[in-house]
Amino acid sequence: MSADVTKVDQAGDPVAGRAEGEATATPSGPPVGGAAPRRDGGLAGFLSGPAGRNAGLVLALLLLVVVGIITAGDRFASPENALTILRLGSVIGVVSVGMTFVISGGGIDLSVGAIVALSSVWATTVATQTMAANYHWIVLVFAALVVGAVCGLVNGVLIAYGRMAPFIATLAMLAAARGLAEIIAKRRTQIIRERGFIDFFGGSVLGIPVLVIMFAIVAVVGWVLLNRTTFGRRTLAIGGNPEAARLAGIRVQRQTMYLYILLGVACGIAAVMIMARTTTGTSTHGTLYELDAIAAVVIGGTLLSGGRGTIVGTVLGVLIFTTLTNVFTLNNLDTSTQAVAKGAIIVAAVLLQQRVSRTRSG
Amino acid sequence: MTNVVKRFPGVVALGGVDLDVQAGEVHCLLGQNGAGKSTLIKVLAGVHEPNEGTIEWAGDAVTLHHPQAAMDLGVATMYQELDLVEGLTVAENIFLGHEPTRFGFSQRASARREAARLLARLGHPEISPAAEVGTLSAASCQIVSMARALSRDARLIIMDEPSAVLDAGEVDQLFRVIREVTDQGIAVVYISHRLEEIREIGDRVTVLKDGKTVATGLDAKSTPTQDLIRLMTGRSIEYVFPAKPEVVADAEPVLRVEGLSRAGEFTSVSFDVRPGEVVGLAGLVGSGRSEVVETIFGARKATSGTVTVDGTVVRGGSVAAAVAAGIGLCPEERKSQALVLGASLASNITLATLPRFSRGGLLDGSAEVEAAEELVESLDVRPRGVHRESRTLSGGNQQKVVLARWLLRGCKVLLLDEPTRGVDVGARSEIYALIRRLTDEGVAVVVVSSEIPEVLGLSNRVLVLADRSVRHEGPADELDEHAVLDIILKGDAA
Numbered sequence: 001m002s003a004d005v006t007k008v009d010q011a012g013d014p015v016a017g018r019a020e021g022e023a024t025a026t027p028s029g030p031p032v033g034g035a036a037p038r039r040d041g042g043l044a045g046f047l048s049g050p051a052g053r054n055a056g057l058v059l060a061l062l063l064l065v066v067v068g069i070i071t072a073g074d075r076f077a078s079p080e081n082a083l084t085i086l087r088l089g090s091v092i093g094v095v096s097v098g099m100t101f102v103i104s105g106g107g108i109d110l111s112v113g114a115i116v117a118l119s120s121v122w123a124t125t126v127a128t129q130t131m132a133a134n135y136h137w138i139v140l141v142f143a144a145l146v147v148g149a150v151c152g153l154v155n156g157v158l159i160a161y162g163r164m165a166p167f168i169a170t171l172a173m174l175a176a177a178r179g180l181a182e183i184i185a186k187r188r189t190q191i192i193r194e195r196g197f198i199d200f201f202g203g204s205v206l207g208i209p210v211l212v213i214m215f216a217i218v219a220v221v222g223w224v225l226l227n228r229t230t231f232g233r234r235t236l237a238i239g240g241n242p243e244a245a246r247l248a249g250i251r252v253q254r255q256t257m258y259l260y261i262l263l264g265v266a267c268g269i270a271a272v273m274i275m276a277r278t279t280t281g282t283s284t285h286g287t288l289y290e291l292d293a294i295a296a297v298v299i300g301g302t303l304l305s306g307g308r309g310t311i312v313g314t315v316l317g318v319l320i321f322t323t324l325t326n327v328f329t330l331n332n333l334d335t336s337t338q339a340v341a342k343g344a345i346i347v348a349a350v351l352l353q354q355r356v357s358r359t360r361s362g
Numbered sequence: 363m364t365n366v367v368k369r370f371p372g373v374v375a376l377g378g379v380d381l382d383v384q385a386g387e388v389h390c391l392l393g394q395n396g397a398g399k400s401t402l403i404k405v406l407a408g409v410h411e412p413n414e415g416t417i418e419w420a421g422d423a424v425t426l427h428h429p430q431a432a433m434d435l436g437v438a439t440m441y442q443e444l445d446l447v448e449g450l451t452v453a454e455n456i457f458l459g460h461e462p463t464r465f466g467f468s469q470r471a472s473a474r475r476e477a478a479r480l481l482a483r484l485g486h487p488e489i490s491p492a493a494e495v496g497t498l499s500a501a502s503c504q505i506v507s508m509a510r511a512l513s514r515d516a517r518l519i520i521m522d523e524p525s526a527v528l529d530a531g532e533v534d535q536l537f538r539v540i541r542e543v544t545d546q547g548i549a550v551v552y553i554s555h556r557l558e559e560i561r562e563i564g565d566r567v568t569v570l571k572d573g574k575t576v577a578t579g580l581d582a583k584s585t586p587t588q589d590l591i592r593l594m595t596g597r598s599i600e601y602v603f604p605a606k607p608e609v610v611a612d613a614e615p616v617l618r619v620e621g622l623s624r625a626g627e628f629t630s631v632s633f634d635v636r637p638g639e640v641v642g643l644a645g646l647v648g649s650g651r652s653e654v655v656e657t658i659f660g661a662r663k664a665t666s667g668t669v670t671v672d673g674t675v676v677r678g679g680s681v682a683a684a685v686a687a688g689i690g691l692c693p694e695e696r697k698s699q700a701l702v703l704g705a706s707l708a709s710n711i712t713l714a715t716l717p718r719f720s721r722g723g724l725l726d727g728s729a730e731v732e733a734a735e736e737l738v739e740s741l742d743v744r745p746r747g748v749h750r751e752s753r754t755l756s757g758g759n760q761q762k763v764v765l766a767r768w769l770l771r772g773c774k775v776l777l778l779d780e781p782t783r784g785v786d787v788g789a790r791s792e793i794y795a796l797i798r799r800l801t802d803e804g805v806a807v808v809v810v811s812s813e814i815p816e817v818l819g820l821s822n823r824v825l826v827l828a829d830r831s832v833r834h835e836g837p838a839d840e841l842d843e844h845a846v847l848d849i850i851l852k853g854d855a856a
Contacts, residue, residue: 230716240702249685
């Protein structure tokens with residue numbers, strides 16, 4: 001309680017005394033390059049930094065690995081199983097990287113699973129496959145990406161220019177895209193006949209599945225885009241304070257639209273990957289992806305309110321959930337138990353984040 | 363009702379504050395931003411518990427763990443941001459949290475009757491208890507807030523800058539209501555920056571500075587202004603302005619605003635600003651000052667009129683176009699409009715200049731940090747670290763960060779809306795010096811401020827806005843505070 005009172009200041013402005021105190025602690029000489037004092041040290045200080053947050057996630061992941069080794073032994077601790085985990089996580093991983101952008105930018109997208117389904121169905125219709133047979137299997141990939149991008153564009157336009165709440169606009173897309181997928185596929189599973197497509201995406205390079213390589217590429221590109229480009233900086237700015245971003249000359253609406261298109265394309269990529277893994281396109285692909293992706297992003301440390309995003313955290317979040325699923329499967333535990341454990345992890349992660357951000361604001 | 367005594371020495375935000383309020387008096391709290399006024403009233407309202415010190419209510423020591431405890435005692439608080447729920451009706455707001463009920467069902471009819479009675483008692487029977495609060499004017503909202511306080515049988519009403527959102531006529535009404543409630547033996551703690559209001563409504567004054575009481579129980583009517591200012595600032599002059607920039611009289615204007623209008627906000631505003639010149643916009647809250655600069659900046663779309671920079675017309679309604687033309691804006695609300703509070707100083711400074719740090723599509727982080735550090739040092743932002751989150755800075759330093767953003771970009775025209783709001787005295791003069799530095803470099807500056815001495819002290823020329831149009835334009839040297847107020851008041855009468 002005492003801490004509360006001392007920290008309260010006029011209209012939120014740090015009181016003069018405190019600012020001066022810190023100024024004297026930092027001698028007013030020329031500032032020391034990048035080594036300028038960041039914030040108070042100690043464990044809380046470390047844990048609140050980006051590296052510390054990720055260290056916490058790595059710790060959680062290691063804990064799961066230990067549990068896996070104890071309960072499933074060699075069946076868990078084998079290179080094949082490691083690749084299985086990565087392969088399982090790669091599809092939702094690609095979606096989650098895209099979702100990290102939308103959430104950092106202050107939005108949310110509930111329609112990702114439906115977009116994956118629609119993309120997979122559209123890319124595997126008789127018409128598309130006939131065209132692919134006459135031309136090249138790359139047509140399937142194009143079809144999936146274009147469908148994803150168009151869905152993202154519709155979301156983006158409705159939210160940025162139609163001023164709809166992201167939750168509502170993408171909820172509508174969730175219903176509509178899944179429904180359209182069912183209409184097109186007539187609720188049947190469409191088998192992919194293009195061997196070239198399945199051989200390429202289902203194969204491996206140097207023993208690493210292509211799907212895993214795709215996830216890695218998407219993650220790296222996503223990291224660079226978010227942390228090292230003007231696009232990423234603008235995303236964080238509009239997520240952190242859209243009005244300030246607007247008054248700094250950033251085109252907030254356009255940037256918002258781009259974010260949803262980007263996520264739509266990520267869904268298209270994910271559709272290609274799931275098509276390769278299952279050799280089918282169906283309207284049931286990607287069911288509940290929206291929840292898995294949002295969960296991975298949030299436990300990774302991206303702020304649900306926007307303004308802070310971390311691709312590394314998202315990737316770790318995806319790996320935690322996938323490893324959890326794997327450990328449970330190896331121990332023959334049912335999916336219901338998994339779901340309960342997932343829920344518990346989400347709550348624990350968010351509570352931890354709140355504690356950290358409280359120590360941080362002090 | 364006996365004397366109300368409250369004492370809280372020994373908190374850091376409040377480092378020893380004594381205050382006693384008597385029944386039926388208007389006790390004014392004076393102090394600069396950051397002096398501890400808001401913290402003090404939050405302690406009184408039970409939002410924060412003091413670490414030390416005691417609060418006595420009618421002679422008995424009390425502890426206020428919770429806002430509800432304070433309300434039960436009879437302390438009602440009208441916060442600066444009105445705490446009304448816009449989607450609910452007037453009656454629902456007044457009885458929020460203590461609705462009249464019977465068998466667990468709320469009694470809407472009796473709530474409305476009672477609300478109407480309270481509003482009538484406050485002299486505002488025209489406010490309908492069934493109206494939605496979102497549809498009311500700021501002044502009516504104040505009345506509803508006050509009715510809510512009375513509905514709780516408040517014995518002490520705390521008002522945090524109630525006049526900030528009101529115009530002159532509405533302030534008069536507010537004062538009439540305050541006199542009525544004090545006549546009924548209710549005590550009022552009144553916070554305001556406006557000395558003239560304190561003279562008019564106050565009985566006694568307590569002055570806070572740096573979280574401490576520097577004077578208490580002063581007579582509100584007779585204590586000389588000079589004394590009050592000296593107590594608040596620790597020195598007797600309030601403003602120190604740098605010498606005004608010299609302007610070449612026949613220079614071509616950089617910024618030309620012609621016939622700018624926006625329906626319902628302001629009509630036909632025209633003025634020029636030459637290189638190195640400061641033009642001030644004076645006017646009361648609601649006179650359209652901020653709306654004018656935001657329209658020039660493209661953040662609002664003009665209904666008619668043009669903005670020209672260096673002879674080229676700027677496309678209206680687009681911030682990006684205004685920025686491209688060389689206009690920069692330091693907006694009125696620093697926290698909500700200017701800064702990404704969770705982001706570092708460096709990324710806030712470079713926010714309007716990102717493409718400049720882009721090399722082959724990638725951001726050059728070290729060049730960014732270098733540029734930010736240079737500015738942080740040259741503007742003396744404290745503390746220095748450019749990786750620090752913007753929210754951790756004081757108001758004055760935050761303002762410097764916003765200025766640094768536009769300095770980095772190199773604007774031809776800089777629009778400053780309330781550049782020293784929430785800024786302490788020391789940082790104020792630094793910001794004044796900075797504005798002077800900009801004009802030396804030939805930047806055309808437009809300053810908006812509610813503080814008339816500030817507008818007069820900084821500007822070469824002043825436009826006085828009242829009733830949403832320009833009432834006067836002339837050299838700042840020919841005006842003083844009284845003359846400006848005179849123009850504003852005559853404008854209202856017209």
